[in-house]
Amino acid sequence: MYKVFMNEKKLTLSKYPEDFEKKLRYEGFATLEIAVDLLQNTSCPEINVYGEEIEEMWEDFTHMFKVIEAAGGVVSNKEGKLLFIRRIGRWDLPKGKIEKGESLEQAALREVEEETGLKELILEEFLNNTFHLYTERNGDKILKTTYWFRMRYVGNETPIPQTEEGISEVAWKDQEAVTAEVLPQTFQNIKLILNDFWLQH
Structure with missing residues (x-):
């Protein structure tokens, strides 16, 4: 399905x-x-x-669309909190386009690092992929496939939002905060992948 x-x-x-x-x-x-x-x-x-x-x-x-591939991570820390970014008033997970010659895993780690400033990341397993459609300004219809990985953060740095990408905040959230704050202000795709993350936890 x-x-x-x-x-x-x-x-x-x-x-x-x-x-x-x-x-x-x-x-x-x-x-x-x-x-x-x-x-x-x-x-x-x-x-x-x-x-x-x-x-x-x-x-x-x-075949109806131009396919763009991206990768990102559901990152947990030592306290079991999850890492979220805030962009244009919505909570999201760090992710971005895969560059030429990169593996899915390399792209996922690089994007999480770039968008949150965190380096001591351990990539665990592939979680799932999500799909969404949008139209670019030039009229191209895009099908974006995002590959999501479970990751662990083992450092002690404070995350820093990548403001040039429109990210206003990076925050660790426990499950209570995810339910109360993130889920009402996020995307359906993100809800799906969080569900996969918790089911496999």
């Missing part, structure tokens, strides 16, 4: 129909175009496209 977000609306591609208000049986490329159009141009909050050949469906879907 693939979950793709666009402006906080959700498109789920699955093998069998999900319990959604709006469902479309996959009948080729046009079905995907209709689904994206409905999400973009109507008030419909979520759509399910379903079909037996899910990998073929996903391949068709990725």
